[in-house]
Amino acid sequence: MNIVRTQQGSIDRREFVKQLIAACPDALIVSGLGSPSYDVFAAGDRAENFYLWGAMGGAAAMALGLAIAQPNKAVLVITGDGEQLMGMGSLASIGAQKPKNLTLVILDNGHYAETGMQMSHTSLGTDLVGVAKACNLDWAQTVTDINEVSQIAQHVNAKRGVGLANVLIQAHEYPKALPARDGVYLKNRFRATLGLESF
16 A cells, blocks of 8 residues: 655746755755756846756766765755655765765655656655665754755754755645756756866
C-alpha cells in the first residue's frame, strides 16, 4: 500500500526563490534542471548563477565540488524533489565531506513537473529531510511557510554548517523563464566571476 503525503505544499515557489536569492546576494547558485532554473532566472540573471540543463540528479554533486573548491563562498543549490531523488547518493557524499558553506534547497511539490506531473516519491513516502539527517548533514528541516525564507538565508550566509531545506511548494506551473542554454557561455561566465580563466 502506498503512503501518500498528507501535508501538501502551499508556498509560491517563484516568490520563495526570489526572496531567498535577494537575501543571499553573494551566494554562488547551482540550479537543477527545469522549473528551479526557470525560477532562479526569473529572480534575475546573474553571473553567479549556474543553470543545469539536462543534468538530472547532478545539482547537489556539482555544488559539493564547488563548495570544496570555493570554501570562502556560500554555495546554494536550488533544485526540485524529482532531481534530488535521482541524485540521492550525493547526500551521502555531502554528509561525508561536510562542507560548511553548502546549503541545499529542495522545491518539493511531490510531482515530476517536467514530465507530466506524475507523483514523485516524496508523495509516496520518501522523506528527504529524514534522508539528509541519516546522511549526517548538520541540519535539515521542512519548510511550510514562506516567512521561513529568512531563516534559510541565515544558514546560507553564515557558512557554518551543511544543510538541507525541503520547501513544500504548490504544485503549480508558471510561465517558463528560460536562461541561456549555451553551456560553454554559462561555464565561462561563472568562471570569470570567480576570477578563473576560461577554457
